[in-house]
Amino acid sequence: MRPLDGIKVVDFSRVLAGPMATQVMAEYGAEVTKIERPGDGDESRVFEPVFDGGHSAYYAAFNRSKRSIAVDLKSEEGRQLAFDLAASADVLVENFLPGGMASMGLGYEVLREANPGLVYVSNTGFGQTGPYAKRKGYDTIFQALSGVIDLTGHPDGPPAKVGLPFADLTSGLWILIGALTGLLGRVRSGQGCHVDMAMMDAQVSLLSLPAARYFALGETPTRTGTEHLGRVPSSAFACKGGEWLFISASDQHWPLLCGALGLDGMADDPSLARNIDRVDRRAEVTQVLADAIAMRDRAELAPALRKVGVPAGEVNTVPEILNDPHTQARGMVATYEDPDRGATPGLRTPLRYSGYDDHRFEAPPKLGADTRRILAEELALDEATIAALYERGIVQ
Known part of the structure; x- marks a missing residue:
């Protein structure tokens, strides 16, 4: 049945x-x-x-x-x-x-x-x-x-x-x-x-979320690539071999992400502890992360981030996800x-x-x-x- x-x-x-x-x-x-x-x-x-x-x-x-x-x-x-x-x-x-x-x-x-x-x-x-x-x-x-x-x-x-x-x-x-x-x-x-x-x-x-921004803020939402308008970081980053890795980190993930990337100074900076502050400094924060991630192999970095609890996902091709073990x-x-x-x-x-x-x-x-x-x-x-x-x- x-x-x-x-x-x-x-x-x-x-x-x-x-x-x-x-x-x-x-x-x-x-x-x-x-x-x-x-x-x-x-x-x-x-x-x-x-x-x-x-x-x-x-x-x-x-x-x-x-x-x-x-x-x-x-x-x-x-x-x-x-x-x-x-x-x-x-x-x-x-x-x-x-x-x-x-x-x-x-x-x-x-x-x-x-x-x-x-x-x-x-x-x-x-x-x-x-x-x-x-x-x-x-x-x-x-x-x-x-x-x-x-x-x-x-x-x-x-x-x-x-x-x-x-x-x-x-x-x-x-x-x-x-x-x-x-x-x-x-x-x-x-x-x-x-x-x-x-x-x-x-x-x-x-259009629920873009419309919410228009209703609440009167703004016309624009293209953001892979970035999230309300969260930093939440974007795709290029790794050492040219593959892409998507990382999305809330406040509780921020110090873990910085630690995994060897960015202890950013992890300890109280002015970056809150997402709202990182959004205000989007370009600066994103560039530092991009430079650090570009030095790492995706095959090593992705599982390392997941191991410490940072949400990270490989940007797969269609054949990759269809043949993925999960x-x-x-x-x-x-x-x-x-x-x-x-x-x-x-x-x-x-x-x-x-x-x-x-x-x-x-x-x-x-x-x-x-x-x-x-x-x-x-x-x-x-x-x-x-x-x-x-x-x-x-x-x-």
Whole structure:
């Protein structure tokens, strides 16, 4: 048994944010049916990077453990099939522009009549209301508009995007939160709901600390590189071999850090004992630390700092952290059996629940892999009707 066993999800979403959320639900037990268009399916099926053999690693990263049904939503028959699936679902996730689902007869108000308990999550760029509601957007557009790009990078350099699809990934988490809180609310109220999840709203909500500085101090936060506006030291420092080490020290760590670096004079200086004073003398303190750290090998310094209780972390490359012994021990890198290419690596969903079976970790579905079974077993269509749908290209 898994936490979401028995929950049925219909997934009309494509590319990243919505599929990420529904994959988490699938791996924790929900039955997720991904509704895709015949022919190409989710456009991310052909996105780079690809595994040997041509399967998209991008698609595989967000669509494991699901079922796929390929349905032509431009046809009346296809829209009816999708409607029938949604009419018996617990959760629906979609990422069409506002009004897109309603134009196909699949909007919340219509489906609510057939399925009052449905938790219907609409993931759009800018929400169902507001002057930007009809705008299209992508991850980096949301990063730019929300101020995230302006906050990212070094003070003397241009703005930079986050090294991950930050807006998509964080929006995926909010889609998941919306779906699960909607389900929890249904337990008490007996009713489903419509969740208006705007990716732009999600990004603005993440500005909590920069916004706090603006609200409290009236200042416009600026790029700080790896430094922390309110703490010194809290930054990445270059070590002797060119590797980088991130050190973050509060007042209780300060004398320990100075001792480990042989900076006894700074450790004994009462004018540097408090973080607020070190922040005022940021440039001076940071330079002295940088000079001392530059003389040390990271492989020696990092464990030495941790041994005395100073928080320090190597700035790892992606291969380094994926092959890190702790990552391996936690089982974060696992393999699923792809029917075409065999054992295929991927990143596991991170939560571990006591009292439940381990979460699923299954290959992403081939396009339309489950169409026939779903039509026969769940929609109770006879073989002649199913054959006619295939022949006319309504399903694949």
